[in-house]
Amino acid sequence: LMRTYEAIQSARQGQLWGDLKRQNDSRGRRDTYRSDHVALVAALRARNTDRAITTMRTHLGRVEANLFGPSSR
Numbered sequence: 063l064m065r066t067y068e069a070i071q072s073a074r075q076g077q078l079w080g081d082l083k084r085q086n087d088s089r090g091r092r093d094t095y096r097s098d099h100v101a102l103v104a105a106l107r108a109r110n111t112d113r114a115i116t117t118m119r120t121h122l123g124r125v126e127a128n129l130f131g132p133s134s135r
Contacts, residue, residue: 082129082130086129094124095124095125098121098124099121101117102117102118105117
């Protein structure tokens with residue numbers, strides 16, 4: 063888990079990530095992401111693997127769509 067987090071942090075430091083984030087950032091999206099994170103932590107604390115997986119997939123899908131558009135897959 064720590065290695066995964068380190069990889070994400072490394073990507074977040076890059077120019078591409080920063081450019082995409084600046085172009086697609088809004089208060090509403092930040093609030094939605096924050097809610098996603100709260101739900102993910104709740105699922106992890108409850109040790110509910112299925113809910114954690116579903117929550118994370120939903121979050122990542124939302125981030126991907128916001129950064130690259132809904133047809134990015």
